Amino acid sequence: MTNWKVILGIAKTHLLTKMKSTVTASLGVTFGIGAYITLVSFMTGLNKMLDDLILNQTPHIHLYNEIEPSEKQPVALYEEMQDAVNVVRSIKPKQSQLKIHNALPILNHLRNNPDVKGASPQLRAQIFYISGSIELGGNLTGIDIMEEVRLSSFDDYLIAGSAEALENTDNGILLGAGLAETMSLDIGDRVQISTIKGDIFPLKIVGIYQSGIADIDNIQSYANLKTVQRIEGEAENFITDINIKLHDLEKAAAMSKILEKQFGIKATDIKEANAQFETGSNIRNTITYAVSITLLIVAGFGIYNILNMLIYEKMKDIAILKATGFSGKDVQLIFMSQALIIGVIGGFLGLIIGFLFSRLIDQVPFETEALPTITTFPVNYQPGYYLIGISFALISTFIAGYLPSNRARKVDPVQIIRGT
Amino acid sequence: MKKVLQTVDINKHFRKPVDFHVLKNISFEVKKGEFASIMGKSGSGKSTLLYILSTMDTDYEGKLYLNEELVTGKPHQELSRLRNKHIGFVFQFHYLLSEFSVLENVMLPARKLAARSDAEIEHDAMEKLEMLNIAKLANKRASRISGGEKQRVAIARALINNPSILMGDEPTGNLDSYNAENVFQIFKRLKEEQGLSLLVVTHDHDFAERTDRIIEMEDGRISGNLTDSAR
Numbered sequence: 001m002t003n004w005k006v007i008l009g010i011a012k013t014h015l016l017t018k019m020k021s022t023v024t025a026s027l028g029v030t031f032g033i034g035a036y037i038t039l040v041s042f043m044t045g046l047n048k049m050l051d052d053l054i055l056n057q058t059p060h061i062h063l064y065n066e067i068e069p070s071e072k073q074p075v076a077l078y079e080e081m082q083d084a085v086n087v088v089r090s091i092k093p094k095q096s097q098l099k100i101h102n103a104l105p106i107l108n109h110l111r112n113n114p115d116v117k118g119a120s121p122q123l124r125a126q127i128f129y130i131s132g133s134i135e136l137g138g139n140l141t142g143i144d145i146m147e148e149v150r151l152s153s154f155d156d157y158l159i160a161g162s163a164e165a166l167e168n169t170d171n172g173i174l175l176g177a178g179l180a181e182t183m184s185l186d187i188g189d190r191v192q193i194s195t196i197k198g199d200i201f202p203l204k205i206v207g208i209y210q211s212g213i214a215d216i217d218n219i220q221s222y223a224n225l226k227t228v229q230r231i232e233g234e235a236e237n238f239i240t241d242i243n244i245k246l247h248d249l250e251k252a253a254a255m256s257k258i259l260e261k262q263f264g265i266k267a268t269d270i271k272e273a274n275a276q277f278e279t280g281s282n283i284r285n286t287i288t289y290a291v292s293i294t295l296l297i298v299a300g301f302g303i304y305n306i307l308n309m310l311i312y313e314k315m316k317d318i319a320i321l322k323a324t325g326f327s328g329k330d331v332q333l334i335f336m337s338q339a340l341i342i343g344v345i346g347g348f349l350g351l352i353i354g355f356l357f358s359r360l361i362d363q364v365p366f367e368t369e370a371l372p373t374i375t376t377f378p379v380n381y382q383p384g385y386y387l388i389g390i391s392f393a394l395i396s397t398f399i400a401g402y403l404p405s406n407r408a409r410k411v412d413p414v415q416i417i418r419g420t
Numbered sequence: 421m422k423k424v425l426q427t428v429d430i431n432k433h434f435r436k437p438v439d440f441h442v443l444k445n446i447s448f449e450v451k452k453g454e455f456a457s458i459m460g461k462s463g464s465g466k467s468t469l470l471y472i473l474s475t476m477d478t479d480y481e482g483k484l485y486l487n488e489e490l491v492t493g494k495p496h497q498e499l500s501r502l503r504n505k506h507i508g509f510v511f512q513f514h515y516l517l518s519e520f521s522v523l524e525n526v527m528l529p530a531r532k533l534a535a536r537s538d539a540e541i542e543h544d545a546m547e548k549l550e551m552l553n554i555a556k557l558a559n560k561r562a563s564r565i566s567g568g569e570k571q572r573v574a575i576a577r578a579l580i581n582n583p584s585i586l587m588g589d590e591p592t593g594n595l596d597s598y599n600a601e602n603v604f605q606i607f608k609r610l611k612e613e614q615g616l617s618l619l620v621v622t623h624d625h626d627f628a629e630r631t632d633r634i635i636e637m638e639d640g641r642i643s644g645n646l647t648d649s650a651r
């Protein structure tokens with residue numbers, strides 16, 4: 001039977017009379033945990049922002065028609081040549097169109113699939129922006145604007161104007177930020193565009209779009225799908241791309257294979273398109289954890305040292321306790337509880353400090369071209385990290401306390417009392 | 421009469437640095453209510469014997485009985501409990517926990533035993549301190565009192581659980597003659613008033629002469645075991 005009241009009473013007295021060491025050891029833990037919380041909140045916040053940046057802009061599955069040569073050349077079908085080695089030179093891409101065949105039924109089919117969060121049609125067209133006598137080459141993409149807002153937070157990339165304005169303006173255009181600057185145009189102005197065929201259309205600027213990537217912002221603009229279909233002189237079913245968002249990102253690869261087979265169409269999934277994306281997050285996470293664990297180990301060594309010193313100073317006390325009937329286990333528990341008290345106090349202080357620092361970082365202005373809607377550094381306040389932090393504090397102080405306290409358990413009182 | 425303490429053929433060797441047979445065939449007993457003293461030249465093995473009797477040292481051959489119950493071979497946990505409940509120990513150097521108050525020092529073994537409530541323990545501890553004339557020191561820190569006072573605190577601590585036997589290793593060795601006499605009187609009173617058994621190592625002839633029995637040690641052997649009447 002362990003008499004906790006007495007053991008904790010002795011531990012408390014030891015800690016209070018050695019206030020300086022207690023404070024030093026606790027601060028070690030506080031520093032370690034505080035730094036961990038700050039670092040992990042900030043790094044994962046940043047990671048999540050960067051991930052979102054890619055995930056928002058990239059569809060989980062992208063359906064389109066690719067201009068490519070036929071996999072089987074006609075000669076392969078010729079039975080008499082089956083055993084021969086056929087060499088075909090100067091292969092040309094097969095005759096096909098950019099338009100997705102049966103786009104509307106495909107869209108319908110996709111929207112009825114429970115795994116699909118949404119599917120949005122696009123029509124990419126190559127056009128020229130006319131500014132006085134100069135013609136600038138570029139892209140105009142016809143989109144279903146409200147669907148894009150829902151699926152890929154399109155409005156996050158509008159630095160002026162709004163998605164609703166485009167929805168409500170038949171011949172509106174969301175002009176790329178670089179283009180707007182080059183042509184000195186702003187919201188409310190009109191811009192002339194010309195199709196490859198030479199037809200000229202005036203469009204009204206209802207918003208400025210900025211992806212943060214200059215090469216895109218210098219050529220890319222968006223308009224309503226119907227507007228672009230009209231400009232191109234095509235029917236309502238003329239769609240060149242379908243972007244799909246799933247509820248579960250992990251199903252993208254499998255599903256894209258199925259769609260490719262089912263509709264005889266090219267389908268790329270997000271992993272294929274951004275192979276390096278996960279590698280980046282993983283490396284950043286690894287660095288975060290490596291630094292945090294190093295900090296905690298350093299704090300652990302601090303506790304280990306201080307407790308070792310304390311036990312050395314307290315040899316006489318240990319001998320007295322044992323001589324008056326405290327068992328080795330009691331003595332070990334006295335020192336273990338000291339370590340854990342330091343761990344708990346230091347750990348909780350660390351959580352608080354970490355939280356305060358996270359709040360501070362949260363207030364620091366952070367402006368980036370890539371994310372017009374973000375004004376301060378992103379911070380992740382996930383409670384799980386606080387749980388990990390306090391567990392780390394307890395585990396590391398437990399280990400740091402265990403070794404010295406085990407030594408205290410084995411102290412031979414006779415040796416100490418003899419004075420050897 | 422009941423035997424509080426009995427040893428049968430206790431032998432002990434120190435193996436380091438060379439084999440040294442420090443205790444040789446020690447057999448003796450202490451009866452209930454007896455005040456015995458151990459004398460002998462320096463190095464004759466008195467302290468070594470006392471550590472074995474107090475159950476702190478378990479590295480010996482032979483048998484040790486406490487209250488007619490064999491304690492040799494019991495596990496450490498059990499020995500700690502026996503020591504806590506039945507043995508009061510007073511060291512030559514007044515070992516107190518210097519960060520605790522006098523009262524807390526006295527109360528600690530009883531708190532460990534946990535047989536009484538805290539209030540009862542405090543009451544008993546104050547009683548012991550009063551008996552030893554140091555009640556006014558109760559709330560002082562143990563590091564801030566004189567050597568003679570510390571020795572009396574150590575005695576109060578040894579008595580707090582009403583042990584079967586009080587052992588002392590030169591408990592007056594560090595005291596002036598006035599304080600030494602004082603401690604002797606306290607021991608004597610405990611024996612007479614409460615029937616406590618005592619076993620005290622001493623170099624002080626006057627002290628030993630006035631005890632019930634002197635156990636003489638020489639080179640790790642008991643060379644004389646004289647009761648008062650035989651002297």
Ligand SMILES: Nc1ncnc2c1ncn2[C@@H]1O[C@H](COP(=O)(O)OP(=O)(O)OP(=O)(O)O)[C@@H](O)[C@H]1O
Nearest residue numbers: 434436437440442461462463464465466467468469
């Ligand atoms: N740890 C040890 N290792 C080896 N020999 C030891 C050890 N401790 C004590 N001795 C030896 O054992 C013998 C008995 O020591 P002990 O302390 O019991 O003597 P003592 O009778 O108490 O002497 P004193 O009157 O000086 O206190 C001594 O010769 C001493 O040198």
Ligand SMILES: [Mg+2]
Nearest residue numbers: 466467468589
């Ligand atoms: Mg000695």
